[in-house]
Amino acid sequence: MDLAVGNIQAGDNAAEGAGEKTPTPRQQAVLDAALGLIVDPKAALTMSSLARAASCSKESLYKWFGDRDGLLTATVRWQAAKVRGRPVRRGELDGELLKESLERFAADWLTVISGETSVALNRLAIGEAAGGGTGRNLGRIVADNGPLAMGRRLTPLLEMGREAGLLAFDEVTEAFRDFFGLVVRDVQIRLLLGDRLDLSPASIRADAARATRQFMALYGAHQGPDGPALKMKGKE
Amino acid sequence: MDLAVGNIQAGDNAAEGAGEKTPTPRQQAVLDAALGLIVDPKAALTMSSLARAASCSKESLYKWFGDRDGLLTATVRWQAAKVRGRPVRRGELDGELLKESLERFAADWLTVISGETSVALNRLAIGEAAGGGTGRNLGRIVADNGPLAMGRRLTPLLEMGREAGLLAFDEVTEAFRDFFGLVVRDVQIRLLLGDRLDLSPASIRADAARATRQFMALYGAHQGPDGPALKMKGKE
DNA sequence: TCAGTACCGTACCGTACGTTACGGCCGATG
DNA sequence: CATCGGCCGTAACGTACGGTACGGTACTGA
Numbered sequence: 114m115d116l117a118v119g120n121i122q123a124g125d126n127a128a129e130g131a132g133e134k135t136p137t138p139r140q141q142a143v144l145d146a147a148l149g150l151i152v153d154p155k156a157a158l159t160m161s162s163l164a165r166a167a168s169c170s171k172e173s174l175y176k177w178f179g180d181r182d183g184l185l186t187a188t189v190r191w192q193a194a195k196v197r198g199r200p201v202r203r204g205e206l207d208g209e210l211l212k213e214s215l216e217r218f219a220a221d222w223l224t225v226i227s228g229e230t231s232v233a234l235n236r237l238a239i240g241e242a243a244g245g246g247t248g249r250n251l252g253r254i255v256a257d258n259g260p261l262a263m264g265r266r267l268t269p270l271l272e273m274g275r276e277a278g279l280l281a282f283d284e285v286t287e288a289f290r291d292f293f294g295l296v297v298r299d300v301q302i303r304l305l306l307g308d309r310l311d312l313s314p315a316s317i318r319a320d321a322a323r324a325t326r327q328f329m330a331l332y333g334a335h336q337g338p339d340g341p342a343l344k345m346k347g348k349e
Numbered sequence: 350m351d352l353a354v355g356n357i358q359a360g361d362n363a364a365e366g367a368g369e370k371t372p373t374p375r376q377q378a379v380l381d382a383a384l385g386l387i388v389d390p391k392a393a394l395t396m397s398s399l400a401r402a403a404s405c406s407k408e409s410l411y412k413w414f415g416d417r418d419g420l421l422t423a424t425v426r427w428q429a430a431k432v433r434g435r436p437v438r439r440g441e442l443d444g445e446l447l448k449e450s451l452e453r454f455a456a457d458w459l460t461v462i463s464g465e466t467s468v469a470l471n472r473l474a475i476g477e478a479a480g481g482g483t484g485r486n487l488g489r490i491v492a493d494n495g496p497l498a499m500g501r502r503l504t505p506l507l508e509m510g511r512e513a514g515l516l517a518f519d520e521v522t523e524a525f526r527d528f529f530g531l532v533v534r535d536v537q538i539r540l541l542l543g544d545r546l547d548l549s550p551a552s553i554r555a556d557a558a559r560a561t562r563q564f565m566a567l568y569g570a571h572q573g574p575d576g577p578a579l580k581m582k583g584k585e
Numbered sequence: 586t587c588a589g590t591a592c593c594g595t596a597c598c599g600t601a602c603g604t605t606a607c608g609g610c611c612g613a614t615g
Numbered sequence: 616c617a618t619c620g621g622c623c624g625t626a627a628c629g630t631a632c633g634g635t636a637c638g639g640t641a642c643t644g645a
Contacts, residue, residue: 139622154480159602170623171604181603233479235542240476242543243469244390252543259542260535290534291563298530299496302537306471306495307478307488327527331563375592395632406593407634417633 136187140177143167144191147184151233160184185237186250192234193258196225206277212325214270219296219321222263226301227312235259235305264289281334288332295324372423376413379403380427383420387469394473396420421477421487425470429494432461442513448561450506455532455557458499462537463548471495471541500525517570524568531560 136144146167150158160181164171178184225231235255242252267289274280282288304310372380382403386394396417400407414420461467471491478488503525510516518524540546 157480157602160604161602164624168623170625172606172624173622175604176621235538236475236479239472239541240479242541243472243476244393256539256542256544260538291531294530294532294534295527296530297535297538298526299533302471302496302533303492305475305478305541306492308492327567330567393632396634397632400594404593406595408594408636409592411634412591 136177136191139169140187141191143169143174143177144188147188148192148230151188151237152229182251185241186254189234189238189251189254189258192230193254193262196258206273206279208279211270211274211277211279212329215292215325215328216318216321218263218267218270219292219324220317222296223300223312223317223320224314226259226297227304227310227317232304235301239305260293263293267292278334280332282332291331292324292328295327296321372413372427375405376423377427379405379410379413380424383424384428384466387424387473388465418487421473422490425474425487425490425494428466428470429490429498432494442509442515444515447506447510447513447515448565451528451561451564452554452557454499454503454506455528455560456553458532459536459548459553459556460550462495462533463540463546463553468540471537475541496529499529503528514570516568518568527567528560528564531563532557 143163147158147163150156150162150166156162160171160174163184164174174184178187226235238251238255264286268285271280271282271285271288271292275282275285280288300310300312379399383394383399386392386399386402392398396407396410399420400410410420414423462471474487474491500522504521507516507518507521507524507528511518511521516524536546536548
């Protein structure tokens with residue numbers, strides 16, 4: 114949450130597909146109040162409770178966001194806009210920098226998914242994905258800003274590592290998904306199911322280092338006399 | 350779903366902590382109808398809809414299950430009782446059998462979590478875990494029959510592998526969690542978020558083989574002249 | 586035959602919530 | 616100063632749902 118907070122304020126954001134306008138400051142305050150209600154375990158996000166919490170009228174909520182689904186969509190988008198990370202700078206890439214970058218990715222990701230905001234938002238999107246016919250954009254938006262966003266951010270680094278002869282893989286997508294699994298393991302599903310799981314900064318650092326070490330053991334291009342530890346080509 | 354269906358019918362099940370009686374056949378039919386409603390994307394599980402679908406009265410639902418939460422709990426328990434797997438038989442364990450057992454575990458698990466029943470039930474439990482004060486047993490029950498059950502089933506096999514000198518690890522829990530991550534990766538969270546993801550039997554088999562191969566590369570006790578590929582002790 | 590039991594079908598109640606409508610306040614604009 | 620648009624606060628409406636009550640039916644056992 115507190116990592117790489119980069120609010121898009123100047124200019125219009127050309128990204129994000131269909132033209133979605135950035136909310137006004139007043140609307141941003143409302144969306145922050147909505148996030149607070151979503152996160153609070155003993156509070157439910159209803160249009161009335163949000164109007165009360167944000168000191169605005171329900172009429173304004175409907176005018177600004179259309180309906181409840183539009184409000185949820187805008188809230189998810191607003192939160193997603195807050196946690197965007199910076200891309201890796203191209204250029205010199207040696208083994209040490211690659212390892213540090215991977216560890217940083219892993220630690221950042223564990224920090225994000227263990228945050229109460231991320232847990233609450235994923236729960237909301239998953240609950241929304243249960244109903245088939247309703248506005249199921251939520252699940253896609255969260256997925257886009259969840260695992261898929263991590264993939265988009267990590268893929269260039271992995272390919273740079275391959276170009277530099279530090280990594281060996283055929284499909285960058287598969288390499289990323291393995292890294293994802295080594296980092297997340299059962300943490301996210303257990304958090305979503307309500308399991309108490311203390312993710313202290315120290316344990317996050319240790320987990321990030323472990324995942325990176327394992328990933329390098331699987332995909333590192335060892336320059337030693339023996340080849341890579343794991344051959345990816347050929348089936349069986 | 351269709352793997353290792355072992356209905357507990359004879360005698361009372363001494364397991365499962367607080368004494369929970371096995372439902373009568375009529376109640377089992379009702380619980381199956383509840384599962385059908387939970388799975389159906391365009392149907393919601395309400396007491397009325399379940400009474401209609403199961404051709405029973407709401408009064409009977411409340412008499413049998415107490416309240417809505419009891420019904421959900423019983424439904425989750427009922428489904429969990431259906432997918433229990435068999436333990437691995439002790440005795441001779443060589444490298445080939447270990448590999449086959451791991452692959453079987455991985456394939457079984459991918460089959461379970463990609464089943465629509467598992468997805469729907471996990472969604473339900475996650476949605477229920479959002480409200481803090483309500484009967485949050487659901488999340489714990491699903492977790493107990495989800496990752497934790499897989500851990501309980503897999504741990505003995507891993508320790509047998511270590512005793513046989515085939516695996517090398519310090520903490521069996523950590524080894525299991527790594528295996529879990531290699532198997533599940535981002536599949537479960539994407540399925541929960543509504544992502545379409547074709548898990549054909551062929552791809553499941555391939556994924557199970559890949560995860561097992563990677564796990565053995567990380568944790569296998571190589572009998573070659575060089576030591577294990579990954580030292581687990583010592584930090585940094 | 587008659588009481589008892591278990592169950593179905595349905596009507597009903599209270600509440601929560603999404604959504605709409607209305608009255609009042611305030612700053613801007615002419 | 617008058618008017619207008621944006622917004623707040625609140626009341627009101629319709630619906631959905633959890634939970635309860637009641638009448639009707641089939642079966643059992645004395």
